[in-house]
Amino acid sequence: MTSQLDFSALRIAILGGGPGGYEAAMVAASLGATVTIVEQNGLGGSAVLTDVVPSKTLIATADTMARVANAHNLGVKFADSTAAYADLGQVNQRLLDLAANQSRDITAALEGAGVTVLIGTGKLLDNHRLEVETESGTTTVEADAILLSVGAHPRELPTAAPDGERIFNWKQIYNLTEVPEHLIVIGSGVTGAEFASAYHGLGAEVTLVSSRDRVLPGEDADAAEVLENVFRERGMSVLSKSRAEGVVRTDDGVRVTLSDGRTVDGSHCLVAVGSIPNTAGIGLEEAGVALTESGHIKVDGVSRTTAPNVYAAGDCTGVLALASVSAMQGRIAMAHLMGDSVTPLKLKQVASNIFTAPEIASVGVSEADVESGRYQGDVFKLSLSTNPRAKMMNVKDGFVKIIARKGSGTVIGGVVVAPRASELIFPLALAVTKKLHVDDVANTFTVYPSLTGSISEAARRLHIH
Numbered sequence: 350m351t352s353q354l355d356f357s358a359l360r361i362a363i364l365g366g367g368p369g370g371y372e373a374a375m376v377a378a379s380l381g382a383t384v385t386i387v388e389q390n391g392l393g394g395s396a397v398l399t400d401v402v403p404s405k406t407l408i409a410t411a412d413t414m415a416r417v418a419n420a421h422n423l424g425v426k427f428a429d430s431t432a433a434y435a436d437l438g439q440v441n442q443r444l445l446d447l448a449a450n451q452s453r454d455i456t457a458a459l460e461g462a463g464v465t466v467l468i469g470t471g472k473l474l475d476n477h478r479l480e481v482e483t484e485s486g487t488t489t490v491e492a493d494a495i496l497l498s499v500g501a502h503p504r505e506l507p508t509a510a511p512d513g514e515r516i517f518n519w520k521q522i523y524n525l526t527e528v529p530e531h532l533i534v535i536g537s538g539v540t541g542a543e544f545a546s547a548y549h550g551l552g553a554e555v556t557l558v559s560s561r562d563r564v565l566p567g568e569d570a571d572a573a574e575v576l577e578n579v580f581r582e583r584g585m586s587v588l589s590k591s592r593a594e595g596v597v598r599t600d601d602g603v604r605v606t607l608s609d610g611r612t613v614d615g616s617h618c619l620v621a622v623g624s625i626p627n628t629a630g631i632g633l634e635e636a637g638v639a640l641t642e643s644g645h646i647k648v649d650g651v652s653r654t655t656a657p658n659v660y661a662a663g664d665c666t667g668v669l670a671l672a673s674v675s676a677m678q679g680r681i682a683m684a685h686l687m688g689d690s691v692t693p694l695k696l697k698q699v700a701s702n703i704f705t706a707p708e709i710a711s712v713g714v715s716e717a718d719v720e721s722g723r724y725q726g727d728v729f730k731l732s733l734s735t736n737p738r739a740k741m742m743n744v745k746d747g748f749v750k751i752i753a754r755k756g757s758g759t760v761i762g763g764v765v766v767a768p769r770a771s772e773l774i775f776p777l778a779l780a781v782t783k784k785l786h787v788d789d790v791a792n793t794f795t796v797y798p799s800l801t802g803s804i805s806e807a808a809r810r811l812h813i814h
Contacts, residue, residue, distance in 0.1 A: 367394025369662030411550030650693030
């Protein structure tokens with residue numbers, strides 16, 4: 350059996366300590382390999398230090414603010430009329446502390462597993478050697494195999510250079526100590542939509558500048574429509590088909606110029622226009638690691654690059670910019686390298702979530718896939734407006750959508766738009782992964798009342814007579 354093989358002589362070097370890197374290190378160490386991981390800023394990478402953990406902690410505070418703001422609809426009264434407000438300095442300090450604590454926990458777990466952790470920068474000398482520069486000097490790490498998990502950084506507009514004071518990228522936004530009076534968010538993808546939702550929930554006036562027809566252009570159209578309607582109903586200004594040409598500082602804020610000549614004045618601006626892989630200047634070409642036109646590392650289903658013994662995982666591969674996918678790519682890479690049982694990455698089984706209010710979660714085949722003819726499926730959407738638990742919670746916006754394979758009734762996709770959709774998508778992800786029939790979902794008991802009752806009901810509507 351694989352677990353009885355001796356891997357103690359196998360040396361593995363990992364460049365990058367994000368989810369792809371540290372999960373791979375844990376797998377390799379558990380199988381007995383000698384593992385060295387090189388990370389520039391701290392274990393956890395941007396997912397823990399500057400992206401996922403901080404932003405979702407900020408969003409948790411915004412969610413609490415929203416519940417307080419809507420409490421009167423549930424009959425909750427306050428002893429005085431003082432409105433709740435967010436102490437953003439305390440909020441940001443808390444989220445940065447949480448990120449630092451999680452990074453320390455990951456470091457301790459890796460070191461406890463016998464992994465050598467080097468804080469510094471690294472580059473490939475060839476497909477068996479990393480040159481690492483730390484505070485104490487330069488060293489060479491010899492390895493039988495290398496995993497690259499170097500992540501990505503915010504894309505910047507040359508006409509909107511972030512200064513960390515009034516104009517921010519998504520790494521700098523936590524410099525704020527007070528809720529901005531008027532935050533202009535450029536970019537209506539996942540990052541832009543999440544921050545726009547969060548800061549609006551914290552009490553800021555928000556203008557969302559979208560170059561596309563709608564927010565979240567790459568997501569389920571029904572879900573994006575619900576979210577955009579919610580944004581507008583709550584007083585957010587959404588400028589569709591409006592491309593930002595540049596941002597400049599004014600005496601007391603910022604001015605965003607749009608491509609049609611219009612200008613928007615605000616107190617602060619967040620530029621969220623995508624990311625760029627950290628693949629430049631780390632010796633990839635010399636080692637024979639091929640890149641795509643966008644600068645991402647080419648990988649196959651088991652995370653191999655074009656160079657022998659070199660694997661890659663995470664945002665630098667451009668597969669799917671999700672921490673869960675990065676971690677899975679890292680685990681798959683080590684399992685493949687060390688001969689453990691391995692299943693290639695299946696993107697149609699990946700559940701993802703957008704942490705707006707309401708949240709948008711999805712898995713598997715999309716309705717767009719069905720409409721384009723790539724898949725044959727039946728689609729049923731059930732609004733949450735009729736769900737008894739939703740009524741009790743004063744939830745008016747959202748739905749459950751299930752996609753079943755035409756003819757067989759196998760669940761192949763799903764979308765949930767609701768509070769905590771990130772939790773509610775799991776039964777649909779399980780159904781997609783295990784190829785369950787809609788009747789399997791429909792005939793499983795749900796708690797009454799519950800939001801999951803709508804998942805069961807939607808599956809029931811897809812029953813094949």
